Amino acid sequence: MARHRRPGRARPRARAASVLAPAGAVALAALGAAPVAAAAPATASPSCTDTADVCVDLSEHRAWLVQDGRATSAPMPITSGIPEDPTPTGTTTVQRKERHHVSKESGRDTPMPYSIFFDDEGRAFHTGSTTRPSHGCIHLDPADARAVFGTLEPGDEVQIRR
Incomplete structure (x- = not known):
């Protein structure tokens, strides 16, 4: 298939x-x-199936680009959602990509460069602080966000594990 x-x-x-x-x-x-x-x-990605295109381990604060169950990138440091607004776990797909997305969720314009949306709630991989938690998104450093943005396409499988 x-x-x-x-x-x-x-x-x-x-x-x-x-x-x-x-x-x-x-x-x-x-x-x-x-x-x-x-x-x-x-190097295998943590606990993701061989159908994943990106694997996220929330407990390890790392993500990997993967193909056929094997990592195709070095582990990327991430931060994820706060307890009040956690990053969901499970399997989903890339829905859309926006290079210059600006969020208006917090009542102000918040840049989210290299956004790759993976759910209907507006959560995405994007450039952000890898030292502070997000409001459900997965923050990547700028170089990693560019690499993920350049690799993933709509329909690619996202697996998020704890």
């Missing part, structure tokens, strides 16, 4: 995996060992 990818759109792979895999394949072939798939797996 096809995943939520545009035809011809390649997902970025973890650099170490792309650099080390050929050498590992040569070494395994030379030794007559098991296929490359039996080699040590790439």
Whole structure:
């Protein structure tokens, strides 16, 4: 079954995996060992299924871009919702993206750059403080927010775990 990818759109792979895999394949072939798939797996994302495109672990305050159950990015520090307005857990999909979104929820204009909305309540991944909690959104530092924005597309699967 096809995943939520545009035809011809390649997902970025973890650099170490792309650099080390050929050498590992040569070494395994030379030794007559098991296929490359039996080699040590790439860094796995925490408790998300292999259908996730992004995996969030609220208890670890980290998120990963993932493909086929394996991390394709380094762990990204995040902050999430306050107890009175928590970030929901579960599986959802990317609904829309807005590069220059401005929220009016708090009665004032609040910039939310690189917003990737994942629920009907206006919660999103976006650039924000990774030291202060949010009102249900997932804050990423600017470089990570750009990377997530550039990678995820509407329909991609979001898994949020505690």
